Amino acid sequence: MNFQQKLKKIVKKNNSLVCLGLDPEIEKIPSIFRKRRNPLFSFNKEIIDSTYFLVGAYKPNIAFYEAYGLEGLKELKLTMTYLQEKYSEVPVILDAKRGDIGNTAKMYAKAVFEYWNADAVTVYPHLGLDSLLPFFAYKDKLTILLIKTSNPDSKVFQDMKTNGEPYYYALAKKISKWNYKNYGIFVGATYPKELKAIRKLFPDKSMLSAGLGAQKAAIGEAVKAGIDKNGENIVFNASRSILYASSGKDFAKAAQKETKKLKELINSFRR
């Protein structure tokens, strides 16, 4: 089963386009975890156990583990293994934002798809096709190309007029002509107009979007812009707004409630 099939299946089963970002920060998770041996994993585990039936995907951002060095990455490994063993039907997108020339890209692809065993990864397309082929070589995995990021300054470079169009769009147009199947597309939900234009270019591709929670994108606009003709094939990531819905003992219950609320809010715009 390839990524797109796996995503379609769980989106139907859980009736959810929510992607939950597993980005734990030691200063923000409930203080009870700080004394435990694997604080980040222990926190993730409880979050996962109370949300797995409400999401379309999980998305750990590797930066939040790298920041704590080998110890942090060990906790990512525990998290990935836990997800793969217990909830293998939910696809895991490793948000690693990698990108390098061919010989090195091969090593990154090996890391994300073989060592971390992610179902999908985020990658910068700016280096060109030769930097992406080592990722595309993993046929059942999805390589999600970062077309337009969600941050405020993303417009400064990504929107520069290129051949009469914004750069991100000119880049996407070239990509849309490629004859490769197993890539996906990322556009920030904070830019719904851009998301709509890019969805038109890639009507059949699985998409990832982000910025619904702490970044406060307008949900209705973003959902309508991003869904395909069947009202699916995209997931919207939220991290902080769910993970830290409560900092008390009820954090897992609060995260569950927040995920359910977001799921239903998104669904209200799918029809």
Add this chain to the structure above:
Amino acid sequence: MNFQQKLKKIVKKNNSLVCLGLDPEIEKIPSIFRKRRNPLFSFNKEIIDSTYFLVGAYKPNIAFYEAYGLEGLKELKLTMTYLQEKYSEVPVILDAKRGDIGNTAKMYAKAVFEYWNADAVTVYPHLGLDSLLPFFAYKDKLTILLIKTSNPDSKVFQDMKTNGEPYYYALAKKISKWNYKNYGIFVGATYPKELKAIRKLFPDKSMLSAGLGAQKAAIGEAVKAGIDKNGENIVFNASRSILYASSGKDFAKAAQKETKKLKELINSFRR
């Protein structure tokens, strides 16, 4: 001492603009290492011990360690610690090609500058200034912005006409107007004309270039294009051509010879 001062000092002492890329691949290093406990670190150690007086910088590319998971990253840690304890006067550039929105960029910056304790890091500038500020906050460290990569396909997107100029140049021009000090610039040595144009935009910035070895850039052209008015403030990376100069027992001696040869060849174009 900040990065630029550290680089200036060692370039003078070793009279070298060679940056040696520490990118060990288990299949390519001499077979004797494959049975040892820390094959990548053991290999690096011998390479470092026979080249430290011939280089201006070391540059491990983190992908070559990530590919082997936690075990590989442990060997990178051993390598970084060894360099910092034994050869602290040689700056270490961690080639990580990171880049993410502000909140996440903070975690990456923490990882590369605090955990890995690198002197410099390579970063994608395409997300804009807000994604770079968390790196710039480390005042003595250098954040090297990837302006134009060395791979053949780099021209497909990076050279698209933007405001009448190639995209990489339009991007660099905007960056050159920023009022931040501690960033450096990367341009592939395989594009000497582009390197020259970018050096003109950044006459005082420390630069990194790559592609002299296995990628076969024309050395003379690249060196003349990249050096500043004093014939310095740039290092040229080579990895495979030095690391695998010999696959026999004499690999360290061969690497030393190859480094010396490259150093002298580069120097012949500096005056």
